[in-house]
Amino acid sequence: MHGLPETFFARQDESPDEDFYREPRLTTHIDDATIDALTTFYREVLSPSDRVCDLMSSWISHLPDDVNYNRVVGLGMNEAELRRNPRLDELVVRNLNEDPHLPWPDGHFDALLIAVSVQYLTRPFEVFLEIGRVLSPGGRCIVAMSHRLFPTKAIYAFHVLAPQERCRLVGSYMELAGVFKSIQAFDRSPPNADPLWIVVGTKSRAE
Numbered sequence: 001m002h003g004l005p006e007t008f009f010a011r012q013d014e015s016p017d018e019d020f021y022r023e024p025r026l027t028t029h030i031d032d033a034t035i036d037a038l039t040t041f042y043r044e045v046l047s048p049s050d051r052v053c054d055l056m057s058s059w060i061s062h063l064p065d066d067v068n069y070n071r072v073v074g075l076g077m078n079e080a081e082l083r084r085n086p087r088l089d090e091l092v093v094r095n096l097n098e099d100p101h102l103p104w105p106d107g108h109f110d111a112l113l114i115a116v117s118v119q120y121l122t123r124p125f126e127v128f129l130e131i132g133r134v135l136s137p138g139g140r141c142i143v144a145m146s147h148r149l150f151p152t153k154a155i156y157a158f159h160v161l162a163p164q165e166r167c168r169l170v171g172s173y174m175e176l177a178g179v180f181k182s183i184q185a186f187d188r189s190p191p192n193a194d195p196l197w198i199v200v201g202t203k204s205r206a207e
């Protein structure tokens, strides 16, 4: 039990997410310098041998162009966006607010990324339980956040909490998943651009 008020996870627009995400948005959601900072972070922490899941994905995954990962799988709401994403070996269209179950076996990925999207999860504790399950021992969950959002679709918590508190909230999603041995937050904001806060959870090697 997380003990947080349910209103934290409510949204102004509770209509089906399928309606909101029906039309593809082939735009970027953070400044170029912020994308570069995220790509640099991925370059530092991911290995080419990693099996990567880009959860809440779109047409761009921000992975370094010159690194080929073992496998990259994307899950998001809009099929046209995912089909435009040159990094994906496989794509899945799924509404995690309707069905928080992840359609992969235990230990299927070495890294799971959520870029500038975690604020749209209304059932985050269930999704992070699943993230803990699909990660391999020692695998990492990397949640990148900035300050832009679709206001009607972001949960109330992301409207009222300060950036550090949002990082702590995401840290609590990981903590309650019960399998992460270390949870760290990084401020990788570039100067004069959208900020970049990153929370990384590393799954224990022994369960």
Ligand SMILES: C[S@@+](CC[C@H](N)C(=O)[O-])C[C@H]1O[C@@H](n2cnc3c(N)ncnc32)[C@H](O)[C@@H]1O
Pocket: 017, 021, 028, 029, 055, 056, 057, 058, 059, 060, 075, 076, 077, 078, 094, 095, 096, 097, 098, 114, 115, 116, 117, 120
């Ligand atoms: C602001 S975009 C970010 C896309 C991409 N990660 C990026 O960094 O550009 C938000 C993404 O969250 C995904 N998303 C929003 N609500 C979702 C839901 N209920 N289930 C699954 N994905 C969702 C959408 O498909 C969309 O691609």
